[in-house]
Amino acid sequence: MKQNVGLNFEGELYEEGDRAYLWGKKLIVINRGDANGLMAENFRYFDLLDLDPFGSPMEFLDTALRSVRRRGVLAVTATDTGVLCGAYARACLKNYLARPIRGELCHEAGLRILLGTVVRYAAKYDLGVEVLLAYYRDHYFRAFLGFKSGARKAEKSLSQLGYLWQEESGRFSYERTFLPERPNAYGPLWLGPLKGEAFMEEVSKELEGFEPAHKKTKPFLKLLSEELDVPFHYDTHALAKRNGLQAVKVSTVIERLEELGYLASRTHFSPTSVKTNAPFEVVIDVLRGD
Numbered sequence: 001m002k003q004n005v006g007l008n009f010e011g012e013l014y015e016e017g018d019r020a021y022l023w024g025k026k027l028i029v030i031n032r033g034d035a036n037g038l039m040a041e042n043f044r045y046f047d048l049l050d051l052d053p054f055g056s057p058m059e060f061l062d063t064a065l066r067s068v069r070r071r072g073v074l075a076v077t078a079t080d081t082g083v084l085c086g087a088y089a090r091a092c093l094k095n096y097l098a099r100p101i102r103g104e105l106c107h108e109a110g111l112r113i114l115l116g117t118v119v120r121y122a123a124k125y126d127l128g129v130e131v132l133l134a135y136y137r138d139h140y141f142r143a144f145l146g147f148k149s150g151a152r153k154a155e156k157s158l159s160q161l162g163y164l165w166q167e168e169s170g171r172f173s174y175e176r177t178f179l180p181e182r183p184n185a186y187g188p189l190w191l192g193p194l195k196g197e198a199f200m201e202e203v204s205k206e207l208e209g210f211e212p213a214h215k216k217t218k219p220f221l222k223l224l225s226e227e228l229d230v231p232f233h234y235d236t237h238a239l240a241k242r243n244g245l246q247a248v249k250v251s252t253v254i255e256r257l258e259e260l261g262y263l264a265s266r267t268h269f270s271p272t273s274v275k276t277n278a279p280f281e282v283v284i285d286v287l288r289g290d
């Protein structure tokens with residue numbers, strides 16, 4: 001509980017009291033106190049606030065939204081994937097006031113529940129949320145969020161909230177609405193974009209000629225940047241099983257959908273899934289080989 005700063009970079013870093021110096025310059029102040037206390041005392045202060053607690057970030061969300069600068073960036077990590085992905089649905093209702101889904105859409109829905117919750121919390125501070133990049137990886141969720149100040153901006157973000165439905169066949173639908181009018185709705189969840197074009201361009205420029213510590217970072221970012229940014233996806237294996245069909249290779253499904261004039265891509269949520277703007281019937285026809 002006493003350590004709230006994790007530093008992970010190379011350089012001549014040393015500590016002196018509660019200050020840390022890098023190459024002789026004062027760049028970092030280490031605070032060993034409670035993160036909520038620190039954030040509560042620093043109203044609209046931090047340019048970049050990286051919330052990376054154990055489990056759920058909810059305990060820190062209010063203070064974080066108050067202490068990040070209005071032009072700042074809030075990074076949020078959630079490792080309570082069991083809760084957000086429906087293994088513990090009651091805990092999800094309690095912590096996020098949302099109903100999670102199980103099955104092949106659980107990771108994307110979990111991420112969107114997390115984002116939807118941040119949007120709802122931010123709205124009361126008249127903050128609209130801009131999702132710079134949000135993803136699921138190695139059993140955790142991660143989001144980088146920018147903000148737009150003002151009541152109208154907050155309302156605009158709220159208008160991207162809605163609900164998800166899924167049938168036995170795997171057909172899904174979603175609707176942007178404050179209150180679901182049909183039964184068996186999952187959510188509320190964020191139905192807006194999961195990445196911002198300008199942010200992605202900046203990240204890829206930064207990465208030119210730079211080798212990140214992890215070999216998989218660059219391929220993962222490439223996958224994210226090429227991913228079609230539409231809500232939810234079709235898992236070809238799950239869909240085949242649900243409809244008594246043979247599984248077809250993802251690359252073949254994408255090719256076929258593109259031949260038919262639809263947009264289609266792989267998704268980081270699952271190696272066997274496709275994101276597309278094609279209707280459910282067309283995806284089923286493609287799996288059938290029609």
Ligand SMILES: C[S@@+](CC[C@H](N)C(=O)[O-])C[C@H]1O[C@@H](n2cnc3c(N)ncnc32)[C@H](O)[C@@H]1O
Pocket residue numbers: 001002003004005006007008033034035036052053054
């Ligand atoms: C998942 S780790 C973060 C690791 C860090 N971001 C890194 O990449 O090295 C969570 C950290 O939050 C700290 N922590 C938990 N509750 C805290 C609180 N209320 N105030 C400050 N730090 C807290 C824990 O001690 C732990 O070091």
